[in-house]
Every structure is written in structure tokens, then in C-alpha cells.
Amino acid sequence: MSLLVVGSVAIDSVETPLGRAADVVGGAATYFALAASFFAPVRMVAAIGDDFPEQALSDLRERGVDLSGVERRPGTTLRWSGRYHEDMNVRDTLALDLGVFAAFQPLLPAAYRDSRFVFLANIDPRLQQAVLEQLPAPGIVGCDTMNHWILESRADLERLLQRVGILVINDEEARLLSGERNVVRAARRILTLGPKTILIKRGEYGVIQFSANSVFAVPAFPLEEVFDPTGAGDVFAGGFMGQLARSGDTSEAGLRRAIVYGSVMASFVVEDFSYRRLQTLTVEKMEQRYRQFVSLTDINGG
Amino acid sequence: MSLLVVGSVAIDSVETPLGRAADVVGGAATYFALAASFFAPVRMVAAIGDDFPEQALSDLRERGVDLSGVERRPGTTLRWSGRYHEDMNVRDTLALDLGVFAAFQPLLPAAYRDSRFVFLANIDPRLQQAVLEQLPAPGIVGCDTMNHWILESRADLERLLQRVGILVINDEEARLLSGERNVVRAARRILTLGPKTILIKRGEYGVIQFSANSVFAVPAFPLEEVFDPTGAGDVFAGGFMGQLARSGDTSEAGLRRAIVYGSVMASFVVEDFSYRRLQTLTVEKMEQRYRQFVSLTDINGG
Numbered sequence: 156m157s158l159l160v161v162g163s164v165a166i167d168s169v170e171t172p173l174g175r176a177a178d179v180v181g182g183a184a185t186y187f188a189l190a191a192s193f194f195a196p197v198r199m200v201a202a203i204g205d206d207f208p209e210q211a212l213s214d215l216r217e218r219g220v221d222l223s224g225v226e227r228r229p230g231t232t233l234r235w236s237g238r239y240h241e242d243m244n245v246r247d248t249l250a251l252d253l254g255v256f257a258a259f260q261p262l263l264p265a266a267y268r269d270s271r272f273v274f275l276a277n278i279d280p281r282l283q284q285a286v287l288e289q290l291p292a293p294g295i296v297g298c299d300t301m302n303h304w305i306l307e308s309r310a311d312l313e314r315l316l317q318r319v320g321i322l323v324i325n326d327e328e329a330r331l332l333s334g335e336r337n338v339v340r341a342a343r344r345i346l347t348l349g350p351k352t353i354l355i356k357r358g359e360y361g362v363i364q365f366s367a368n369s370v371f372a373v374p375a376f377p378l379e380e381v382f383d384p385t386g387a388g389d390v391f392a393g394g395f396m397g398q399l400a401r402s403g404d405t406s407e408a409g410l411r412r413a414i415v416y417g418s419v420m421a422s423f424v425v426e427d428f429s430y431r432r433l434q435t436l437t438v439e440k441m442e443q444r445y446r447q448f449v450s451l452t453d454i455n456g457g
Numbered sequence: 458m459s460l461l462v463v464g465s466v467a468i469d470s471v472e473t474p475l476g477r478a479a480d481v482v483g484g485a486a487t488y489f490a491l492a493a494s495f496f497a498p499v500r501m502v503a504a505i506g507d508d509f510p511e512q513a514l515s516d517l518r519e520r521g522v523d524l525s526g527v528e529r530r531p532g533t534t535l536r537w538s539g540r541y542h543e544d545m546n547v548r549d550t551l552a553l554d555l556g557v558f559a560a561f562q563p564l565l566p567a568a569y570r571d572s573r574f575v576f577l578a579n580i581d582p583r584l585q586q587a588v589l590e591q592l593p594a595p596g597i598v599g600c601d602t603m604n605h606w607i608l609e610s611r612a613d614l615e616r617l618l619q620r621v622g623i624l625v626i627n628d629e630e631a632r633l634l635s636g637e638r639n640v641v642r643a644a645r646r647i648l649t650l651g652p653k654t655i656l657i658k659r660g661e662y663g664v665i666q667f668s669a670n671s672v673f674a675v676p677a678f679p680l681e682e683v684f685d686p687t688g689a690g691d692v693f694a695g696g697f698m699g700q701l702a703r704s705g706d707t708s709e710a711g712l713r714r715a716i717v718y719g720s721v722m723a724s725f726v727v728e729d730f731s732y733r734r735l736q737t738l739t740v741e742k743m744e745q746r747y748r749q750f751v752s753l754t755d756i757n758g759g
Contacts, residue, residue: 336544339680340681360659361662372679374665377665377674380639406759407759410759411758412757448756451674454675454713454714454750454754455713456709457708
């Protein structure tokens with residue numbers, strides 16, 4: 156089943172302890188769409204500027220991503236530059252220029268309106284809400300957010316969360332949203348805000364999922380070299396939602412397998428800058444790492 | 458099969474964000490022995506001072522721990538006081554007085570010399586070596602260490618590691634010992650120093666095990682309240698080595714199950730100060746949490 160994503164598309168300049176890349180394509184929607192495209196047809200809603208490279212659009216099209224909801228507007232594409240610390244769980248934003256993204260108003264092509272699987276990547280919660288209002292029958296709604304909206308647009312975010320099934324955030328965001336430092340308490344608190352399921356991303360330590368009756372935790376796939384963590388969380392979400400759309404299985408077991416697929420996809424994207432690693436990735440390699448992941452976590456395995 | 462532990466016994470004063478406890482019994486050997494006693498007969502080698510409370514010795518005896526290797530010497534017991542940060546993965550040592558521990562020379566009672574399962578808790582690597590020299594046929598040798606010995610007694614530690622089968626350290630120690638920041642590289646490097654298996658403890662994020670042909674990672678059991686993390690690592694080691702001694706199964710699958718038992722025991726001890734929670738714990742409760750742990754990590758479960 157097809158999967159709709161709305162979110163940012165960006166041009167990034169990134170510096171990590173292992174190297175740097177200037178003016179490479181990034182953005183949550185880009186990373187999400189490319190990862191999800193390994194599982195299901197993806198429809199994308201975003202805004203880009205005059206400066207956005209045609210090559211990146213080709214790359215997305217080549218992976219079958221439907222770009223009819225990507226609007227090119229006069230001006231510059233969102234630009235972000237950041238530097239990762241030696242501890243790559245920590246990064247500093249060096250510059251941010253919203254460009255055409257500042258006036259982004261997501262408008263869904265008519266053909267997108269039957270989307271059943273929807274992911275609202277991190278943008279203003281009012282825009283996320285506006286997307287939902289254009290969808291007559293969204294089935295599974297996943298959502299990300301960030302500290303800025305939690306602090307500055309709390310009421311809008313809380314209104315939105317009542318319509319969100321699966322919230323995908325990182326541990327810092329979970330703490331800020333809940334006011335609880337402990338991850339279990341944070342999740343319990345957030346479950347009262349609407350979502351039936353919370354996925355808390357913990358960087359190199361993996362993901363923990365909470366729902367009313369179940370907790371599931373997986374480590375991240377251990378890698379000898381993390382080249383660039385940019386986009387890992389978005390790629391995780393793309394693999395996760397992609398697998399849900401591919402299988403149609405949103406049972407607890409289906410969610411768990413989808414979390415592992417998300418983790419697998421994230422483990423690939425950090426092996427190179429931007430989305431390069433996803434361009435050479437095959438479904439076969441992906442399924443192979445899925446099996447490695449199962450063995451990595453199997454208490455009775457070995 | 459019986460399990461020998463050598464290490465510190467201490468009187469601790471601990472402050473956590475949730476409370477404080479003054480002059481409570483701690484020390485790696487104490488925590489290890491109490492946890493391991495749920496699995497196998499434990500033999501303990503340690504030094505205590507005049508001030509060590511008789512009650513704690515009774516508590517250990519009550520759990521079947523053999524104290525014939527615990528030497529009471531004139532002077533004071535090792536005293537440690539520390540304060541945990543809001544982020545309980547971080548703590549400051551406020552005071553440390555080695556007391557009789559400064560002159561500790563482990564001497565094994567004759568009846569201990571047939572021990573097949575041995576755990577060398579964190580003490581001077583020369584003393585750890587001295588213990589091994591008193592054991593004609595140690596089968597499985599586990600070992601912990603700390604930053605101080607890695608920095609100050611590297612040659613002694615490296616000599617010891619050649620005789621260690623399973624090294625159990627935390628992530629910071631693994632980085633320091635290996636000179637590698639990345640956990641996979643760190644483990645690969647440490648495997649060249651002697652141990653066949655490395656367990657790296659990551660606090661609230663669980664444990665990751667490396668051997669030549671296999672990697673296994675488990676999260677920590679998610680708790681709503683961590684009251685006092687003191688001793689969690691030692692209790693983990695006690696549950697881990699205890700389960701190996703109980704089952705006699707040191708295959709990869711046996712190691713994995715033992716890691717889960719260690720994690721289960723650690724998840725209990727942090728629920729209260731000192732070793733209090735282990736005093737009320739039953740084998741039934743332990744096995745119940747083991748099953749919860751399996752379900753927590755089961756990719757096809759739910």
C-alpha cells in the first residue's frame with residue numbers, strides 16, 4: 156500500500172570526525188522517502204527552491220518516489236549545516252536558512268488523498284494537522300516532532316497528537332514533551348496525549364517502543380564505522396513505516412518487525428554521507444542484515 | 458558448580474536524585490556474591506575491618522555464601538561515598554578511604570582451590586593474578602577492572618588478560634583499554650589481548666557481547682524508577698557468572714541466556730539502596746522477569 160510523507164527537503168553541509176560533505180541533499184522527507192521506497196510506493200510532499208539539484212529529483216524518481224507533491228518555488232532550498240562531536244550522538248547546528256521552507260503550505264495532489272499510511276515528518280504541527288485534514292481516511296498516522304515545536308507550539312502539537320497513532324521521537328524530545336527524565340515514565344505520560352504507540356529513538360543505543368500493553372527494545376546494529384549520522388532517525392522512520400505499508404501488519408509483532416527494518420535501514424545510511432549508501436543498497440543486502448539483526452538479538456541464538 | 462569471587466567489600470554512603478543512604482554495605486564482591494547466590498554456591502574472598510557490621514555477614518551467610526575466605530583485619534573497612542547526577546549514568550566520588558583493603562592480599566582457603574568458575578572483581582591486577590595462581594584448574598575466568606588500573610598498571614593488566622576468558626567492563630573502560638571510541642572496534646582490539654569474550658556494560662542501555670564469531674546485544678530492562686544504580690554492574694556479573702555455574706553451559710547460547718540473567722538481577726538491585734532488594738527477591742520473581750525480558754526483546758513476539 157502506498158505511503159505518504161510530508162516534511163523537509165534540504166541542502167546540508169555536514170562535518171563529522173571522519174570527514175565533511177558540502178551542499179549534499181538531505182532533509183527528513185528525502186531520507187524517509189528513499190528508505191521507505193525499499194518497501195512500498197512512496198508519495199512525497201515538500202517544497203524546494205530554484206537551487207535544488209535536478210540530480211536529487213532523478214535519484215528519488217529512480218527509486219519510484221512520486222514527486223507530484225513536491226513544489227518548486229522561487230527562492231532557496233532549506234539549508235542546514237552542522238558539526239558532529241567526537242561522540243556522534245551530539246551535534247551543533249552551525250547555520251540554518253529556511254528559504255522556501257519558511258512559507259511551506261503542504262498541498263496534497265488529488266491522487267494522494269487515498270493514502271492509508273501517512274508519515275508527518277518534523278515540521279510545524281499546524282502544517283502536520285493541515286495534511287491530515289486533506290486526507291479523508293488516513294489509516295496509520297506516524298509523526299515526528301522536535302524540541303522547537305514542543306517548546307513553542309505545545310497547544311498545536313497536543314491537538315495534533317490526538318490524531319496520531321504512532322509517535323516517533325528521540326529520547327531528548329520524549330523527556331521534553333513529557334517532563335519526565337525516566338524513559339518509561341516519559342512514554343507512559345505521552346501515551347495519555349493520544350498516540351497508541353511511542354517509539355523512542357536512542358541513537359547508537361537503539362529504539363524502545365511503548366504501547367498500553369507492551370514494551371519492546373532493540374539495540375542499534377553495531378557498526379565499526381559511523382560515517383555520518385545525519386538522517387538516521389528519518390531513515391529509521393522510513394524503513395519502519397515502509398515495512399508497515401508493505402506488510403499491512405500493524406499487530407504488535409508487525410510493529411516489532413518494522414522497528415527492526417527501520418533499524419536495519421538506519422544502519423546502512425550512516426555508512427556514508429547524505430543518502431549515498433541507499434543508492435547502492437539492494438533488497439537482498441537489506442534482508443541479509445535483517446537476518447543478522449535477528450541473530451544479534453536472539454537470546455536463544457548463537 | 459561453585460563459583461569463587463574475589464573483590465572489594467565496602468561501606469558506602471550514596472546520594473541519588475531520589476534519596477540517600479549512609480553507611481550501607483556495598484562493594485563489588487558483596488553485590489556479586491548476593492546476586493550469584495540465586496544460582497550457585499558462592500565462595501567469597503575479601504578483607505573487612507573491625508567496623509564491618511555482623512548483620513551483613515549474616516545476610517551473606519543466609520544466602521549460602523561461603524565466607525571462609527573473608528578476612529577480618531584490624532582497621533576500617535573500605536569506605537566509599539558518591540553522588541549520582543540527575544542522569545544516573547554519571548556519578549562523582551566524594552570520598553574514598555581504602556582502610557584494610559589497602560593491604561589486601563587474597564589468600565584462598567584450601568577448600569576453595571577446586572573452584573572451576575572464578576570471578577576477579579575490580580581490584581589491582583596483580584592481586585587478580587595472585588588469585589589465579591592459587592587455582593590449579595580454573596575453568597571459566599571472568600574479570601572486571603577499572604580506569605585506574607588501565608592507566609596505572611597497564612602491563613600487569615595485560616599480563617592478566619592473557620589468562621582471562623570473559624572480560625566484563627563498562628563502555629568507558631573499554632574505550633580507555635582499547636584506545637578506540639567505537640564500541641565494535643574497541644571490542645575487536647580487546648579480543649586480541651586474550652579474552653575470548655568481552656561483555657561491555659552500557660548502563661541503562663544494556664550490554665553488548667563480542668566474541669570472535671558473534672555479537673549479541675540486549676537492552677537493559679526498562680524501569681520506571683531507578684533508585685540507586687550502585688552495584689548494578691557487579692550484580693550483573695554475579696547473575697551472569699552464577700547462571701554459567703548453574704547451567705554449566707558456556708556455549709554461545711548459554712552465554713546469551715546468562716547475560717539476560719545478569720541483566721534481570723541488575724534490574725532488581727537498582728530498585729532500592731544497597732542490596733536490600735536482593736533480600737526480598739525470590740527465584741520465582743527472578744524467573745518471571747526473565748520471561749518478561751525475553752518478551753521485551755523478542756522480534757517476533759508481542
